[in-house]
Amino acid sequence: MSFRIEGYVIVSADGMLADAGRVMPDSLKFEGDKRFFEQALDRAALIVHGRNSHEQQPNSARRKRLILTRKIRDLTVDPEMPNATLWNPEHASFEEACAFADVASGMVAVIGGPVVFDLFMDRYDTFWLSEAPHVRLPGGEGCFVGVPPRMPHEVLTAHGMRPGAPYLLDAVHEVTVTPWRRGGSLPAVAALTPAPTQTGKTTPCTVPATSYRSTYCWCAVLKLVPPPASAKPASIFAETR
Numbered sequence: 001m002s003f004r005i006e007g008y009v010i011v012s013a014d015g016m017l018a019d020a021g022r023v024m025p026d027s028l029k030f031e032g033d034k035r036f037f038e039q040a041l042d043r044a045a046l047i048v049h050g051r052n053s054h055e056q057q058p059n060s061a062r063r064k065r066l067i068l069t070r071k072i073r074d075l076t077v078d079p080e081m082p083n084a085t086l087w088n089p090e091h092a093s094f095e096e097a098c099a100f101a102d103v104a105s106g107m108v109a110v111i112g113g114p115v116v117f118d119l120f121m122d123r124y125d126t127f128w129l130s131e132a133p134h135v136r137l138p139g140g141e142g143c144f145v146g147v148p149p150r151m152p153h154e155v156l157t158a159h160g161m162r163p164g165a166p167y168l169l170d171a172v173h174e175v176t177v178t179p180w181r182r183g184g185s186l187p188a189v190a191a192l193t194p195a196p197t198q199t200g201k202t203t204p205c206t207v208p209a210t211s212y213r214s215t216y217c218w219c220a221v222l223k224l225v226p227p228p229a230s231a232k233p234a235s236i237f238a239e240t241r
């Protein structure tokens with residue numbers, strides 16, 4: 001089996017994925033992020049999520065998925081969704097669940113909630129962290145186990161991931177998505193460069209540059225100085241550049 005494991009979440013400025021009622025509010029929904037997320041899931045071989053994190057998109061019924069639940073013991077086809085396997089990780093490994101779902105390779109998209117993200121924290125090739133800097137959800141549900149008090153960036157850093165250049169998803173609300181990848185060295189302030197020119201829609205950027213959003217993350221984590229205001233992230237959508 002050969003998988004590429006990617007995580008996807010959008011969070012508020014205080015690191016929440018849902019409000020105090022454990023519901024993702026409309027204030028955290030943005031057309032650009034929705035589009036980015038839909039395109040990503042369309043290229044996934046398998047989607048993994050908890051019982052309350054189904055993505056509810058037009059193509060959802062066609063996608064293969066693992067739905068985590070403690071209510072079953074053995075791997076089971078979901079009686080309500082023929083493309084879905086019910087999986088209890090206490091009783092079957094991820095590889096066994098993939099074999100049951102008849103998926104042997106490709107991109108696996110892990111889409112939440114927090115405990116599900118946590119389960120894969122040491123296995124992500126890339127974690128795509130979307131951030132809505134003008135939304136706050138006090139008392140909400142943190143995106144990862146340990147958030148709060150920690151911020152999402154600290155959790156990803158603690159698990160060996162480093163931020164790449166962010167992409168702009170929504171210019172009006174300054175929503176960005178940053179790919180966090182395993183390994184690499186800590187970015188230095190001297191290495192600060194503007195986001196690279198985007199070359200292909202959702203193709204991940206491989207240039208190890210930081211720009212203003214991720215550098216702010218690093219400022220929070222490493223107490224570095226803020227980046228210059230001129231460094232702006234590029235749009236991830238070719239047509240909105």
Ligand SMILES: NC(=O)c1ccc[n+]([C@@H]2O[C@H](COP(=O)([O-])OP(=O)(O)OC[C@H]3O[C@@H](n4cnc5c(N)ncnc54)[C@H](OP(=O)(O)O)[C@@H]3O)[C@@H](O)[C@H]2O)c1
Nearest residue numbers: 009010017018022023024050051052053068069070112113
């Ligand atoms: N902002 C975003 O990008 C984003 C992303 C994802 C989710 N959300 C939102 O955040 C909220 C997440 O809800 P949630 O915290 O309830 O998360 P969830 O992971 O969707 O659902 C929790 C349920 O999943 C199952 N589960 C989770 N971890 C498990 C494990 N290790 N083993 C077995 N089963 C496990 C359990 O189901 P059983 O009770 O059946 O055992 C548990 O009750 C939802 O409102 C969702 O819309 C937002």
